[in-house]
Amino acid sequence: MLASDILIREKILKLYDDVIGTLRNLNPLPADLRDTLQEDELLERTREKRKAFSEDHCQVVVSGEISAGKSSLLNLLIGTEILPTSLLESRSLPCRLQYSAEKRAKLIDSTGSVIDDINYDEDEETKKRLKRIIEGTELVPNLAYVDIFLNESSLKGNVMLVDTPGIKEEDTDDNEQLFNHLRKASAFLYIIKTDSAGGTHKLFKIQERVKQLTLDGGMQLNPDSMLYVCNKWDQVDESEDQRVFEEIRSRIRQNGIEVKEGQLLKLSVRKERKRRLKRKPHTDLYLVFKDKLQQLMGRAIKNRYQKECIWLHKALRSLISIVNLYQSSLQESLQERTTLQREFQEDATSLKKAADTPKMKYCRKVMRMYTILSLKLHDHLRTKETCSDIIRKCKSEMTQRLSDPNIVSLKDIENASNETLQKLINEEITKWRENNQVDNACAQIEKEVLGSYRRLEQSLEQRLMNSGRKCSLGSAQVPTNADSNVQTGSNEDNQLFTKSEKVALVLTLTVGLPIAVTASVFLVPVGVAKILSEKHTNWKTMTDFRKNIDQRLSELLQGLYDSEAFTKDRFYEGFEKNHIRLFNQWIVDQYEKFVIDIDRISATLEQLTKKIDIDVGNNSAVELFLKQVVQFQADCLSINSEVQEV
Incomplete structure (x- = not known):
């Protein structure tokens, strides 16, 4: 999926550009149809969607209880200790990890403006400062989150991993930050403390908010795009392995959450980190996790693209409906005028x-x-x-x-x-x-x-x-x-x-x-x-x-x-x-x-002839416009089919 992501993404962007270009050039259309389409504000909405799609990533939001090992897991995945890890509760900021050939970090305020742009490549002091900023020991006024760019192949394909602060019992700003990121999430990765099944009860709070956001139209997170990881599995005795696993799954289900086969995984980040340092191969648990994560990220991209295709197809369908209705009225008017013209010609002869x-x-x-x-x-x-x-x-x-x-x-x-x-x-x-x-x-x-x-x-x-x-x-x-x-x-x-x-x-x-x-x-x-x-x-x-x-x-x-x-x-x-x-x-x-x-x-x-000529010209312009829009809709379906097949 990741290999073809860029190609499909470019196709969607091109389709957006084609639609926007057509909607910008409405001059050949009749004035009343132009007014109707302009009042519909489809051009403005399409521009906004195109901008959001080009700037936004397929976000995989990572959350869990405090000290569950979220940041450690992400550091393991990206192969560098860029995110701070602590067993204690801290004022950590959300971090968005994404691909770039150049290693740098951007400090972003609540309006989306860049406060500072930090290049941390091969500079240990800069890395340490970045960690202090993320964990909150070095305060930056108005800082809302940090964008971290890494030259990591697993992040290619417009995927963004979002590390959020540990979820707390009470409603806090940290919890609200998680929910804000969930609004744009295409996938959700939840880390559970295996030793105490910690955090499973907090999934209910997350699920309720997800349901509310979905009802309000604030998000489209698919239940199949969720993955639950039981970290610190090395602390579980081998004889208790299956019982603990079933216990954790049971607790999750008690919170009204359906866990399908393959959605609940076992992992020990500490163990995998040690093996990497010793240059030993990763365990099967890690390989299974990474494979599931790749699948999750693939589904995230797939859902993201499908979401765009669905919106664009729906917008084009609405546009076609408006134009079809107008064309039907125009053709009826043209037929009436043509009939009237013929009758008038006959009348002129018969009346004389x-x-x-x-x-x-x-x-x-x-x-x-x-x-x-x-x-x-x-x-x-x-x-x-x-x-x-x-x-x-x-x-x-x-x-x-x-x-x-x-x-x-x-x-x-x-x-x-x-x-x-x-x-x-x-x-x-x-x-x-x-x-x-x-x-x-x-x-x-x-x-x-x-x-x-x-x-x-x-x-x-x-x-x-x-x-x-x-x-x-x-x-x-x-x-x-x-x-x-x-x-x-x-x-x-x-x-x-x-x-x-x-x-x-x-x-x-x-x-x-x-x-x-x-x-x-x-x-x-x-x-x-x-x-x-x-x-x-x-x-x-x-x-x-x-x-x-x-x-x-x-x-x-x-x-x-x-x-x-x-x-x-x-x-x-x-x-x-x-x-x-x-x-x-x-x-x-x-x-x-x-x-x-x-x-x-x-x-x-003479007036009818002129009007008929205008109507014929208008009908040709509407037919050409409609043909273009129908082709856009066909292209949209084609792209969506391509996404489905990947």
């Missing part, structure tokens, strides 16, 4: 086609309607009843007007008759229009047109609203007629229909849109004077006109009806000029206004 339908459909409908109306009016004016009524009224008025002293000639009679007939015909036309609702004939059609356009507008508005870009569209309105919209006859012709009569009607649709329907009479130019002079030149005297007034008025009326001004085509022209053209212009206006509204779809399409 749909907008053309009312224009063509209703224009033809209005033309047919006014063709029928013009024929009906043409026929109505020629009915016997209508003609008789007009002649009767004209005769009544002309009888009164002939007594007018200003009418003295046939020309005067002709003018008066012309005016009267024209007035009566216009009155009849006005009456017929009102009875047949000619002025309101387009109202229902206009209502249908507005309803059709309004439905299209509502569909358009809903599309725009669904896209998150609500637009207020101007509803189609029927314009009020102005005099300039009305076609007039030529100046030299008299007007058959009065221009002054207009009927304004306001309808309220269910959609709440006011429709201003303005009726304008159509105008038919009539040259009455020409008719009289051409058709009635046989009228020689006013007396003749008065004697045969019924006949004369009938002839005059018939002459008007036979004129070009009263043909069916001229009647339709009148409607076409004043109603059909106006309607056509109005519906074209509505169409053009709606096309402008449709153009808003194009603007929305």
Whole structure:
């Protein structure tokens, strides 16, 4: 395990660096995802974990009762008498032993700052001073612990042996120092005084604190990473060997501690030290202990690395969960926008086609309607009843007007008759229009047109609203007629229909849109004077006109009806000029206004296209980021598998 420790450690550090590098470069990601990841503070936590991992060692904490031989055992292991040993209770400081090519010691205060850096290589006086500092006979202000660096191969592989003060019955600073180091411990080595089974009862106190620290999340010490060493075994009679061993194991178990096979060992540090001085080989007990210690240190490193892999894997899993959730939302949004874009493109085409339908459909409908109306009016004016009524009224008025002293000639009679007939015909036309609702004939059609356009507008508005870009569209309105919209006859012709009569009607649709329907009479130019002079030149005297007034008025009326001004085509022209053209212009206006509204779809399409392009870019960036993180997670699992296999 120790041989491959450096390689695995470097892999973990590199993985940390790769993750940190990726988390530092979040600029390609969408801003809201960046904010979420930055709020999660994963980068800061990963940096802290990386720093702690690079600086911390796999600590094997060594503890035991006072004078149990902790320091002597460590001196034996490292092959040098660097740690002070005493049978008496002293103010010893925790010492952390770790590998270095150079022999030196660092005095550390409670904040982790170095108070002094001592080079003790081949200098006996410096070694003695270091021992005095450790055992507390030479005081150094604010000193918390000592880091001792040794060129000892057994310490290679990022392993640190921590010698703690002997544990005491009462709660003291020394005990608290032990518990503080246990927080970071990957393994625990407890030394027991064999002659009295000393310290076994204190294991309960240690175990309770370990349980509490574990519950609080303050440590992750594995029970399998604990080793119990019965020192001073040379004091046990060979005949009592097994009984004493079982007694010590029983006492440990009485404190609620499970001792597995191979976790409780026998050893005599004093005996092994003497054998080393005499250059004799170590006993099997020492070799077994050293092998178990190597295994313990291997497990410590393994647990340490597994702990890092577990944390990193969990952090990456949390990161992947956040990014997956965001990507799912992003892809859903992208799909919605793409679908909306396609629907808008289809709408733009279908709406223009749909907008053309009312224009063509209703224009033809209005033309047919006014063709029928013009024929009906043409026929109505020629009915016997209508003609008789007009002649009767004209005769009544002309009888009164002939007594007018200003009418003295046939020309005067002709003018008066012309005016009267024209007035009566216009009155009849006005009456017929009102009875047949000619002025309101387009109202229902206009209502249908507005309803059709309004439905299209509502569909358009809903599309725009669904896209998150609500637009207020101007509803189609029927314009009020102005005099300039009305076609007039030529100046030299008299007007058959009065221009002054207009009927304004306001309808309220269910959609709440006011429709201003303005009726304008159509105008038919009539040259009455020409008719009289051409058709009635046989009228020689006013007396003749008065004697045969019924006949004369009938002839005059018939002459008007036979004129070009009263043909069916001229009647339709009148409607076409004043109603059909106006309607056509109005519906074209509505169409053009709606096309402008449709153009808003194009603007929305441009915005959607830009947003889709951004979403596509964001999705690619998120996919690339996610791919990197997933690879990091796979690397983490690979490293953890490598640790498991060692």
